Amino acid sequence: MVLLLSVQEYLLRHLPDYLLVLALLSSVVFLTLRRRGTRRSDVPIRRSYNITMGLRKMPFEDWIELDDQFPTYHSIKASRILSRGAQASTTNPTAYGAAMELLEHLVDYLPARYPSLYTRTGTGMRNTYTGETFDITATPLGEDPMQMAARMVQDDLAIMMEGKDGQYYLQAGSILLAGFWRLGDKLGMPLDEIHTSGDVPGYREKLSKGMNNFFGRVMSGGPVVRNNYFMQADDCLAWSHSIGPEDGEQIGWHTSEANKGIEHYHFRSERQTLRRLPRSGGVVFTIRTYFLPITEMAKEPYVPGRLASAIRSWGDDVAKYKGRDRWQDVLLAYLDKEHERQMAEGLEPEKEEYVYPY
Known part of the structure; x- marks a missing residue:
């Protein structure tokens, strides 16, 4: 004591x-990094699906999540920085100051939050697992600041900067594990175009005004977090090759083989945080992907029933966006069977609402 x-x-x-x-x-x-699992906060499944921003206040100490999958994520990201380069990780000049500010915040945060993995140095910090030393004081910096930031965390990262017209533009990013989209397609776009070019369901009707208003005042009350999820018909974390080659002109669910064996399907959940960088005014996104086989997800109590109910509640636009027609026959049959098994083994439906936060 x-x-x-x-x-x-x-x-x-x-x-x-x-x-x-x-x-x-x-x-x-x-004292050690937590073991990856299907934590309920990583499983953002409501029984009915509604199109909303879904933003929640977030304690600052929860900004970055690391777990025992860090070595795998780090290895994939390092390989893709080499192979994809500026296509996937780059900083436009207008966001360089914000990217450097992000590095400063990561160097402050990570050794304090995860002292078993990171230690401070006079010029930055050191990763005790990989042996990497990050010098954020060098002039010039040893690499693009977004590439350096990418090596520090399991998240993908993006920075939006306000333009002279009051809109926010994607001006820096390290998008190495996105699965379904490419930084090069979105870099330099304003917020609305990022979403409309990707055919995000309900964006124009339900989200555009709220998103733009939110960005104007974002982080005055502290950082926020949201979650989303997708199905994926292959086991590749970095790029879902089932929707087409990463450098292909035509990518999408229409290219995917329909109703493959259940062992091919994975649940991809994104935990996105937003906070304003106080000096530069940039808004930084962190996008942490959790990626698990459906067969593993379905072992979690209540998940098969919740997920099947959510999928059936999707409107036509959401179903098309998430590729439901390519996998629903196999996936829903499997989830229904697993839900019935859990009920037969004594799972109590009336307790479900106390178990899940969403």
């Missing part, structure tokens, strides 16, 4: 308030 109090006293005297919380949490809880 005396030792704990002395640590707390040291932190109180030497750390800014926002890092104090992280350091105290890290010293007690984050």
Whole structure:
């Protein structure tokens, strides 16, 4: 107890308030990275599907999530930085200051949040697992700042900057594990065009005005988080080759083989956070992908029934966007069978609402 109090006293005297919380949490809880699992907060499935922004307030200490899959994600991202280069990870000049500010925030945050993986240095930080040293003070920087940031976390990253017309434009990104979209197709686009060019269901009718208003005031009340999910008909985290080759002109669910064996299907969930960078004014997205076989997902209590119900509730536009006609026969039959099995084994339907936060 005396030792704990002395640590707390040291932190109180030497750390800014926002890092104090992280350091105290890290010293007690984050001795090792958590094991990946189908945590309920990673399974954003409501029984009925509604088109909303779905934003929730987020404690700052929850900004970046790392788990025991870090080595796998890091290896894939490092390989794709080499193979894809600026096609997938780059910074436009208008966002360079914001990208450097993002690096500063990551170097402050990660060693405090995950001291078993990162340690501070005089010029940045060191990854104790990979041995990488990140020097964010070098002039010029050793690589594009978004590429450097990508090596630090499991998330994809994007920065939106306000233009002279008041719209927000995608001006920097490291989109290495997106599965279904390419940075080169969206870089430089305003917020509305990013979504309409991707045929996001209900965007014009239900989301556009709210999204643009939100970006004008984003982060005045702190960072926020949202989740979404997709089905994928292959096991590739970085790019879903079942919708076509990554460099192909025509990509989409129409190219995918219909109703493959259940072992091919994966659940791809994205945890997206948004926060404003105070110095540059840029808005940074983190996009953390959780990627699990449907057969593994369906072992989680209540998931088969919830997911089947959600899929059946989709409107035609959402169903087309998510490729339902290419996999629904196999997937729904499997989920229904697993739901029936869980019920037969004693799962209590009346307790479901207390188990899931969504």
